Amino acid sequence: MGTPHHYILFSLQPSTATTTIDPFTIRQVMNNALIQTFGVVGGSIYIDVLWVAQDGSETVVKVRKPDVSTICGALTTASTSTEIRMSKRKDSAFLPSLMPSGGKTPSEE
Numbered sequence: 001m002g003t004p005h006h007y008i009l010f011s012l013q014p015s016t017a018t019t020t021i022d023p024f025t026i027r028q029v030m031n032n033a034l035i036q037t038f039g040v041v042g043g044s045i046y047i048d049v050l051w052v053a054q055d056g057s058e059t060v061v062k063v064r065k066p067d068v069s070t071i072c073g074a075l076t077t078a079s080t081s082t083e084i085r086m087s088k089r090k091d092s093a094f095l096p097s098l099m100p101s102g103g104k105t106p107s108e109e
Helices: 023-042 065-077
Strands: 005-014 047-052 058-064 084-092
Touching: 005 065, 023 047, 023 058, 023 065, 023 084, 058 065, 065 084
Parallel strands: none
Antiparallel strands: 005 058, 005 084, 047 058
């Protein structure tokens, strides 16, 4: 039996150079997109921000497997006026397969 969790690697593009990119901000942007697209109930989806690149260019989040398409759909259709633009790069049920583009694991940064 597989894991109930799924991992998604997103690339991040802040709207301004002064935008702070941290786990709380990423979670807030995702939650706002879910609420905007699916209402309050849609905003209650479990999202765990596992890692954010030091330069703020990438993040890995853990979600329930059935919620992957809902989250990606919300980020695609939500208003573009958000502080951070998030684009899905990869997703997998196996976390190590989402090695960041720099080739370093989060602990090596």
